Amino acid sequence: MATQIPAEQMEQYKRTARARRQCELSAQKARRERAWQLAREAARLLREVYGAQRVVVFGSLIAPDRFTPWSDVDMAAWGLTLANWLRAMAAVRSLSDDIELNLWT
Secondary structure, three states: OOOOOOHHHHHHHHHHHHHHHHHHHHHHHHHHHHHHHHHHHHHHHHHHOOOOOEEEEEOHHHOHHHOOOOOOEEEEEEOOOOOOHHHHHHHHHOOOOOOOEEEEO
């Protein structure tokens, strides 16, 4: 036997669900903006300190509809030397505790 939910309660549920979704979208947008900020900071660090010649971002960050609350930042760098690539990877990873940064060479 199905129970009918009064119209007033259903409207309250819908309003709450819409408000929750708006909060989620706002938080996701802020997280994505933070991820781009970190990517730019990592690219600058890689170029200025470790001599990278080219740095690119790939993966979910470049597709707004694929970047989720669990997404990380994937980057690739060219021009690192055998002597500094491990330090460069550690430096990039240490830029953030809230968003994981991965460097591929």
